[in-house]
Amino acid sequence: MDPVTAVVVSAIAAGAVAGVADTATQAVKDAYAGLKNLISGKYRDVDVTAVERRPESEAKKESLAEDLEDAGAAGDTELAAAAAALLEAVQHHHPHVVVGVDVRDLVAAALEISDIKSTGDGVRVTGTTIAGEAKISGVEAGGPGSPDPTTART
Structure with a gap:
C-alpha cells in the first residue's frame, strides 16, 4: 500500500472513532471534515462512509485504500498533509485512539x-x-x- 494511502486510511478510521465521541474537540472535527472534503473534492469516486461506519474493519480499510489508489491519490502531498494533521489532532486530543x-x-x-x-x-x-x-x-x-x-x- 502506498504510504500516502496508508496514512489517509488510518486518518479516516481514527477520525471516525474520535470525531463521533461526545468529547471530540473542534480541532479534531475540523481536521476530519477538512480531510473528507478534500477527498470528495479531488477524488469524487472515493467513498469513505464504509470506514466511517466500521472503522475497525480491515476489509473496509483495505477497500478504501484500493479506491484511493485507483483514483490516483497515491503520492498526493496535499492529501497526506491533511491526513497527518487529522492524526496529529486525534493523537493530541484523544491519545487513547490507537492508529496502528x-x-x-x-x-x-x-x-x-x-x-x-x-x-x-x-x-x-x-x-x-x-x-x-x-x-x-x-x-x-x-x-x-x-x-x-x-x-x-x-
Whole structure:
C-alpha cells in the first residue's frame, strides 16, 4: 500500500472513532471534515462512509485504500498533509485512539506483527497471553510533534 494511502486510511478510521465521541474537540472535527472534503473534492469516486461506519474493519480499510489508489491519490502531498494533521489532532486530543495495531485479551500459541506504519501509536498489546514466540518488527510510529518515544503513556 502506498504510504500516502496508508496514512489517509488510518486518518479516516481514527477520525471516525474520535470525531463521533461526545468529547471530540473542534480541532479534531475540523481536521476530519477538512480531510473528507478534500477527498470528495479531488477524488469524487472515493467513498469513505464504509470506514466511517466500521472503522475497525480491515476489509473496509483495505477497500478504501484500493479506491484511493485507483483514483490516483497515491503520492498526493496535499492529501497526506491533511491526513497527518487529522492524526496529529486525534493523537493530541484523544491519545487513547490507537492508529496502528491494538491487541487486547488475546490467547494464542504465537504472535507475529510486522511492517506497521503509523503516525500515531504503533503497537499496543494488553491483557494478552502468548504461549510461544511473540515477534513484533518493522514498526514505524509517531510523526511530527509526536511525544517522546522513550516515555510511556499512561
